Amino acid sequence: MNLYNIKHPEEQVNFAQAVRQGLGKDQGLFFPQNIPQFSAAEIEHLLALPLVERSQKILGALIGTEIPAETLNTMVEKAFSFPAPVVKAEAGIYALELFHGPTLAFKDFGGRFMAQALAAVRGKGKITILTATSGDTGAAVAHAFYGLENIDVVILYPQGKISPLQEKLFCTLGGNIRTLAIKGDFDACQALVKQAFDDEELRRSIGLNSANSINISRLLAQVCYYFEAAAQLEKTERENLVVSVPSGNFGNLTAGLIAKSLGLPIKRFIAATNANDTVPRYLNGGEWSPQATVATLSNAMDVSRPNNWPRVEELFKRNRWPLSDLHSAAVSDEQTEQTLRSMYALGYLCEPHGAVAYRVLKQDLQAGETGLFLCTAHPAKFKESVEGILNIELPLPQALAEHARRPLLSEVMENDFSLLRGYLLGID
Ligand SMILES: *Cc1c(COP(=O)(O)O)cnc(C)c1O
Numbered sequence: 001m002n003l004y005n006i007k008h009p010e011e012q013v014n015f016a017q018a019v020r021q022g023l024g025k026d027q028g029l030f031f032p033q034n035i036p037q038f039s040a041a042e043i044e045h046l047l048a049l050p051l052v053e054r055s056q057k058i059l060g061a062l063i064g065t066e067i068p069a070e071t072l073n074t075m076v077e078k079a080f081s082f083p084a085p086v087v088k089a090e091a092g093i094y095a096l097e098l099f100h101g102p103t104l105a106f107k108d109f110g111g112r113f114m115a116q117a118l119a120a121v122r123g124k125g126k127i128t129i130l131t132a133t134s135g136d137t138g139a140a141v142a143h144a145f146y147g148l149e150n151i152d153v154v155i156l157y158p159q160g161k162i163s164p165l166q167e168k169l170f171c172t173l174g175g176n177i178r179t180l181a182i183k184g185d186f187d188a189c190q191a192l193v194k195q196a197f198d199d200e201e202l203r204r205s206i207g208l209n210s211a212n213s214i215n216i217s218r219l220l221a222q223v224c225y226y227f228e229a230a231a232q233l234e235k236t237e238r239e240n241l242v243v244s245v246p247s248g249n250f251g252n253l254t255a256g257l258i259a260k261s262l263g264l265p266i267k268r269f270i271a272a273t274n275a276n277d278t279v280p281r282y283l284n285g286g287e288w289s290p291q292a293t294v295a296t297l298s299n300a301m302d303v304s305r306p307n308n309w310p311r312v313e314e315l316f317k318r319n320r321w322p323l324s325d326l327h328s329a330a331v332s333d334e335q336t337e338q339t340l341r342s343m344y345a346l347g348y349l350c351e352p353h354g355a356v357a358y359r360v361l362k363q364d365l366q367a368g369e370t371g372l373f374l375c376t377a378h379p380a381k382f383k384e385s386v387e388g389i390l391n392i393e394l395p396l397p398q399a400l401a402e403h404a405r406r407p408l409l410s411e412v413m414e415n416d417f418s419l420l421r422g423y424l425l426g427i428d
Helices: 015-021 040-047 051-066 069-079 107-121 136-145 164-170 186-198 200-206 216-232 251-261 278-283 309-319 333-345 352-364 379-390 398-405 417-425
Strands: 002-005 012-014 030-032 086-090 093-097 127-132 151-158 177-183 241-246 268-273 327-330 370-375 411-414
Touching (some): 012 015, 040 051, 040 216, 093 216, 127 136, 151 417, 216 241, 251 309, 333 352, 352 370
Parallel strands (some): 241 370
């Protein structure tokens, strides 16, 4: 697989380099030079296969011979170890539930495949994953890399500023996963991580890697669940399929567009956001003018400068699809609450991110179309808000309950780079 840097197309790398490097020159995103196209008959054949086998074929076609088929097949098998069911929410509208993995959010798909990919292409030398988190990403990274040989993971988070349940989910693993509760806020954690990456000597000696969300391996993994959704629908229902994606950094939408480029028959996509509405304002005739990020109920989408957006535009340009085919709207917290209640009345228990996608889908869906919205997190992950809005009590899913019983293994650290540096160098 060959990829180029969208900002500097002359910079070209293979899959292994793109996975190891993450970003290109000037923070440019890597993008595949060629996306193969399956024929209609090949698509039908793929849709008839089970998830793992089908995903092996899709990722094999995308990545090519650079990774031996046997290795890739094992990677996919290990990464995709949980289902992605399609559930009917009402007549003509379906939910794709992406939260049945170990950390109850769709980031498990990309995170787990990235961990496998990095382990496969790492080459010699030590690897240390260093990440700052305000909750979700840290959990997905910790679980994805847990137990992988010769990869150390260090996760920084703001002490006392994430929910106790979130903390239990990724700070109770031990083994190769180390967690540091920093005496500071999330920005302080991010600043420490940045300082570490700017420290050339440190970076080289411990093989620093950020495992962040712009890594191409994550997006490729996410392509597979769009096929899984289509496979679970009746053939007539996937003829006019409209998919609504709750969007923050727009990685999920990018993956859907790659699935469509591969030939998966999706009629069109909808990009649904919360009040952080840079994209809907832009697509609905405005300028590209990010404003200050605001906190919302769907906080994993509180992003005003979506870093995957250049990949979305690149796909539209290369496929000569008009950008006007991409519908987009923003949903306020008040509307999100109303939507959660009306969905619950219809018999579907959702959480704020999925509700945002459902709301815009419902507004936009035309007669004769089938709607699919992505449910990116388990309702219990947003327990406090969901319980408050719906006036119900949510039991903890088993995975969460188990972690909640274990002791926290985090160390507390002052917000001081020299302490972090010493700590990182001291890991053996
Ligand atoms: C990360 C996240 C999103 C946003 O996905 P992007 O790929 O960044 O657009 C939506 N919902 C949940 C629950 C998330 O964790």
